[in-house]
Amino acid sequence: MQRLLSVILLLTFHSVMAQHYIRGEVKDEEGNILPNAAILQQSTGYVFSSGSSGAFGLPASKACDTLTFSLSGYQKLKLAVNTSDFITVVLKKAETGKISPYKLLSLTQNLKRDVQQQWFTGDETYASLVENHFINTSAYPSTGVSLNMDKASYSNIRRFLKNNAFVPSDAVRIEEMLNYFNFNYEEPAQGKMFRVKPLLTKCPWNDENQLLFINISSKKIKLDSLPPTNLVFLIDVSGSMDLPNRLPLLKSGFKCLVNNLRPIDSVSIVVYGGFTGVMLPPTGGAEKEKILNIIDSLTPGGSTPGEAGVKLAYRLAKSHYIRKGNNRVVLATDGDFNVGLQSEEDLEKMITEQRNAGIYLTCLGVGMGNYKDSKIQILAQKGNGNFAYIDTYAEAEKVLLKEFLQTIYTVADETYFKVQFNPSVVKEYRLIGFDNKAGAIKDTLATIEGGEIGSGYSALVVFEIMPVQKTIMDHLRPVRFTLQYQLPSNHREFEQTEEPEVSFTSWNNVDNSYQFASSVALFGMLLQNSRHAKNASWNDVLDIATQSANATSVSEQEFLTLVQIAKSIYGKKRRKNYW
Known part of the structure; x- marks a missing residue:
């Protein structure tokens, strides 16, 4: 049959x-x-x-x-x-060379891996994260990060807390928590792809140190200049998706996305579950009713042949490739691949082969219990893509409707941000977030790659620094920034370098958004049980966030609720080791 x-x-x-x-x-x-x-x-x-x-x-x-x-x-x-x-x-089997299954999120120049391995709290599993420690500037002045638009960690943390559950430490990625709020977007200057703006102030959890915020905003594409889009929705309809917080959520999100399509855009739908196949061949964006009817008809059942689904979606995207257009697969799944390739290493190798065709990948994660965050993250990182976690209907609308341009349209590829500190001004520094996986630090073949940046994106890269003097004086140049990237239409590398004057701003004069961002970073550190926030408490997070949260922002007001929930779950004392 x-x-x-x-x-x-x-x-x-x-x-x-x-x-x-x-x-x-x-x-x-x-x-x-x-x-x-x-x-x-x-x-x-x-x-x-x-x-x-x-x-x-x-x-x-x-x-x-x-x-x-x-x-x-x-x-x-x-x-x-x-x-x-x-x-x-x-x-016949093909001969393949050895590749590393790991990729770095941050890299300090000349810092040996054996030094970083001393940061380990134990020989944990492959997906375990190793928190960044303080680096001596005189020995290692240059460090860099792979910029991306991933936001999955924040909504996943929200899901745990709203279910009154402890958050696994490895689920806490502070850079993604900061990405979620898109802080302080300002349009780059004419002719520039990015705007880079530093701010230096005190560290609220350590009076001896200071925080260096680096706000990076990408160019915003005008709607009337967007290239035509070739989208392939790749939807997991296996039996594990048969829950209200899985396939129904994704169907709602895809409907939001379809409402943004223009007649010059096209959509295909591939499913994998009881069978793997094309539910909708390439269809113009004007035929919204036809597309929505197919989405409505999707029902779950069967195993999870994720490998077959990914390959079929990419083949379909390639067969209808739009030259100089926006070609993208949008994968929606709980990540529980149980037929075909299953390990992170195998998935990474497969998706790396597919990305060379010039097709981007957006990953949407859902579910709980069997949710495979690490597998979806691997696909997004290696597929020139971004990663979001959908836990509510509001989140589906946020990612696929309100932030449509950020999620779907790329302005820069292979984006890598390098910071060089001045040893005469900065004694030590610590990158907050962008923590590498334990396996990546152990593997000498692991490398760092730039990430994909969407239209109108704003990131915060945050360093905790120990100044040479108690306070960095005005009009000094403590850092030099270099931002490397490629345009989606070609592989030519561009570089934007700045060495700005940085003046210390007192905490009371710092814009509320930066104060709020510091509360988000501290919140993540407490969830990680960070040794670098050992004197901080949940009340400290609440005090900063309450005074700085935007009263009109639903997301920022919700954050206050999440901190209260975390405080009640973890209690007044810091947790020791729940995970």
């Missing part, structure tokens, strides 16, 4: 009635079946799949045709076939 359904679905995708039929199977050299191999039909340009049984059947308009078979880890094979024959296709 399932095979008959697959045949019917394949026939639906052809506008011309087929007169012939090509049948066969795909195996490896040892005779084992190879499920989900991609099959490109040369006469039509359509891409099919061998299915879970390794068998395939596809319509043809003539007796002879040419098919190209491909599967990750195997050599591509091109064959001329006759519809009168049953074809057995044998794929």
Whole structure:
């Protein structure tokens, strides 16, 4: 019955009635079946799949045709076939070089990994984060971070707290918590891609130190100048998505996104679950009712063949690629891949191969219990993409409607921000957030890559610094900034360098948004049980946030509630080791 359904679905995708039929199977050299191999039909340009049984059947308009078979880890094979024959296709394994499964989020120049390994609190699991420590400026003056738009950590933390549960330390990524609020956006100067503005003030949790905020704002694309968009919605409809806070949330979010589409944009829908297939071939943005009806019809069931779904979505995106357009796969899942590739290393290798085609990736995570944050994060980081966690209908609307341009349209790729401190002014510094995974620090092959930045994005990079003198005097130049990036339309590297004068601003004269940002950073440190906030308390977070929160901001007012919840869960004393 399932095979008959697959045949019917394949026939639906052809506008011309087929007169012939090509049948066969795909195996490896040892005779084992190879499920989900991609099959490109040369006469039509359509891409099919061998299915879970390794068998395939596809319509043809003539007796002879040419098919190209491909599967990750195997050599591509091109064959001329006759519809009168049953074809057995044998794929040979491809030789692959060694690559590191880890990527760094931050990197201090010349700082040896064995020094960072001393920061470990134990030999924890691969996904464990290692908090950044203070660095001696004289020995290591230069450090850098990979900028990205990920915001998943904040809404995931919110989900834990609203369920009166402790937050796993590794779920706390402070840079993503700060990203969530898009603080202090200011349009860059004419001809500039980014605006970089530093601010120096006291550290509210350590009177001996100071905080250096670096606000980075990206160029905002005007709506009338946006390139045409080729979107592929890749939606997990497996049995694990059959809960109110999973597939229904995602369907709501995708409907919001569809409302932003223009007639020149197109949408396709690929699903994976009980079967993997194309529910909607490329359809113009003007046909909103047709697109919304398909979204409404999605129902959950079956296993989670995430690998097959990702590959099919990318093949569809490639087959309808818009040159100089915005080509993007939007993956929505709880990340629980249980068929095909499952490990983070395998997923990273697969998605790295796909990104080279110039197709971006947006990842939307949902769910609890079996939610696989690390797997979705790997896909987003390696797929030239961004990552958000959807825990409520309001969050779905925020990410896919209100922040549509940030989420979907890219203004800069491979964005890397380098900070060089002046040792005569700064004695030691500590990067807050951008904590690396334990495995990445251990692996000498791990490298750092720049991230993808969307339209109208504002980031805060925060350092806690120990000045040489008690207070950094006015009109000094304690830092030099270098921002490297590429444009989406080409791979030429651009560089923006500044060495601004930085004056110390007293805490009472600091804009409320920076004060509030410091409360968010401190909140994350307490959730991590950071050794660098050992004298701080939940009341300290509340005091700063209450005085600085914008009364008209729903997100900032909600933050006050989350701090109160955390205080009641963790109690007056700092927790020791719950995770």
